[in-house]
Amino acid sequence: GEDVEQSLFLSVREGDSSVINCTYTDSSSTYLYWYKQEPGAGLQLLTYIFSNMDMKQDQRLTVLLNKKDKHLSLRIADTQTGDSAIYFCAEILFSGGYNKLIFGAGTRLAVHP
Amino acid sequence: GAVVSQHPSRVICKSGTSVKIECRSLDFQATTMFWYRQFPKQSLMLMATSNEGSKATYEQGVEKDKFLINHASLTLSTLTVTSAHPEDSSFYICSARDLEGASSYEQYFGPGTRLTVT
Numbered sequence: 033g034e035d036v037e038q039s040l041f042l043s044v045r046e047g048d049s050s051v052i053n054c055t056y057t058d059s060s061s062t063y064l065y066w067y068k069q070e071p072g073a074g075l076q077l078l079t080y081i082f083s084n085m086d087m088k089q090d091q092r093l094t095v096l097l098n099k100k101d102k103h104l105s106l107r108i109a110d111t112q113t114g115d116s117a118i119y120f121c122a123e124i125l126f127s128g129g130y131n132k133l134i135f136g137a138g139t140r141l142a143v144h145p
Numbered sequence: 146g147a148v149v150s151q152h153p154s155r156v157i158c159k160s161g162t163s164v165k166i167e168c169r170s171l172d173f174q175a176t177t178m179f180w181y182r183q184f185p186k187q188s189l190m191l192m193a194t195s196n197e198g199s200k201a202t203y204e205q206g207v208e209k210d211k212f213l214i215n216h217a218s219l220t221l222s223t224l225t226v227t228s229a230h231p232e233d234s235s236f237y238i239c240s241a242r243d244l245e246g247a248s249s250y251e252q253y254f255g256p257g258t259r260l261t262v263t
Binding site: 077137 | 189
């Protein structure tokens with residue numbers, strides 16, 4: 033079935049690392065994504081990882097993928113107040129002739145001094 | 146690059162009227178655009194997949210006669226909420242896939258349209 037799960041809330045201190053976790057169900061997903069949404073705004077693509085990779089690093093962002101456990105994580109190093117937002121993971125699902133993004137419920141990251 | 150715009154950003158309408166929301170890819174061509182609906186503090190729910198020059202594909206449970214989608218060109222898709230009711234109030238977000246992008250699986254999202262039906 034189509035189900036992407038995330039914890040709903042994470043609170044971290046400024047300067048610490050944040051780790052947001054996600055589990056997905058479709059083992060055939062070729063790409064997995066992390067999006068950021070600030071209040072009242074659309075989604076910003078942060079990064080994505082191809083399913084044949086275990087890790088992808090992009091500046092302060094590190095994505096880890098465990099295909100066996102269908103587990104995806106996003107680590108934000110040196111978290112800043114500007115990182116406060118909702119983070120969505122998403123998997124690609126091929127259905128009805130199209131590739132569709134299936135989103136998790138989103139993790140609200142709160143960064144405090 | 147890869148900018149998607151939506152218009153309007155906010156709209157308030159009376160119950161029973163229709164509202165049109167535009168989604169444009171500003172600097173790339175998009176054969177496929179997607180329309181999502183997001184309820185407060187919830188995830189995005191895909192409503193329909195819009196293809197240029199053909200009929201949209203609606204997700205299960207989405208009324209195609211109520212949510213009319215037209216994808217007339219490679220840079221424009223419109224969503225019309227017909228005979229709107231208060232329960233249609235929501236945040237509507239579109240996305241577009243860049244034909245020429247590094248990955249055909251990348252989707253770029255618009256800033257969203259907040260619809261309030263009174």
